[in-house]
Amino acid sequence: MDHRVMKTLIVDDEPIARRVLREELETVPAVIIVGEAENGKQALQQIAALRPDLVLLDLQMPVMGGFEVVRKLGGGHLPVVVIVTAFDQHAIEAFEAGAVDYLLKPVGEKQLRRAVERARKLSESPSAVADEVARIASVETRKIVGRNGEEYVLLDPDEILAFQAEGELVWIVTAKQRFLATQSLRVIENHLKEQQFRRVHRNAIVNVNHVRKMSALSSQRWLVTLSNALQVVVSKRQAHNIRNVLRW
Structure with missing residues (x-):
């Protein structure tokens, strides 16, 4: 079965967390890791430069957090965003906001594969991706x-x-x-x-x-x-x- 290749960006301030995601992604079919970022500012720069299809995005980061990254995507390239977090309340917020999926650390291989496949399907519809990004962007300011x-x-x-x-x-x-x-x-x-x-x-x-x-x-x-x-x-x-x- 042919799979659409998903260019993927990993965003997390913890080197170990990035390494774990990288190693697990390497086992998922039709996924290419195009870059990594350790904070929100770097993430925005790499999203603009690398135009990934999928961003695995941590929420709690220095310089700029994950929700702020999503809010600043604006009218530029919009990738599918999957929230990755060690904090349960953020996972709940992301889920309620209509995120394609969320992953709780430590991320399991089965959960990661499921998230990638759901993101792959969503990426076929740019309007669906835009709607999702808008919903995620509104979560932090609207709900506790x-x-x-x-x-x-x-x-x-x-x-x-x-x-x-x-x-x-x-x-x-x-x-x-x-x-x-x-x-x-x-x-x-x-x-x-x-x-x-x-x-x-x-x-x-x-x-x-x-x-x-x-x-x-x-x-x-x-x-x-x-x-x-x-x-x-x-x-x-x-x-x-x-x-x-x-x-x-």
Whole structure:
């Protein structure tokens, strides 16, 4: 059976992860590895120069993450994108967004072969590839993954009032209920740094659009009240920044 040859680019900041993918891809029929990139910036350059049919794309990378790479593809060459990640919440996001497939590290040979074959079929329709890229590009800015028991829920950032850490757990607070986060506060803060969320304490991040009142606890510490009446302490270190953001 003839297979369309898939020119493939591997994008991952971890050399070992790239090597594992390279060795496994070498066993897949009709796949040519045209290049490797260790960060998002290199990935964009190589996508433009090498015009691969398939990109195996890690999400958590320095310089530029995987979602930002997809968003910046724009009107140039659009390859099929398969998300590769060690983080379950990103796999769920990619799956819900309609990605052709996602691979969880460590990647198994069977899963990789399946992903390549699905990508091969998708690559026959440029419009389908474009639709998929658009869906993946919208994932990071639109959804936050929360856990409710054994279920994973996709939340719109606008409905999230706050993130609160309790020991090793991080809770996502909405107007109606709480969900268990799948990331640390530090990762969440970086993930949402260009949106309406601000760190107010080492244990809390709030959605400034849901702040309804700010009261002084002392000359240097404040208390913010959110739209669901939840009160969160603002540390001395963060008080000035929060007042500037709120213009209070």
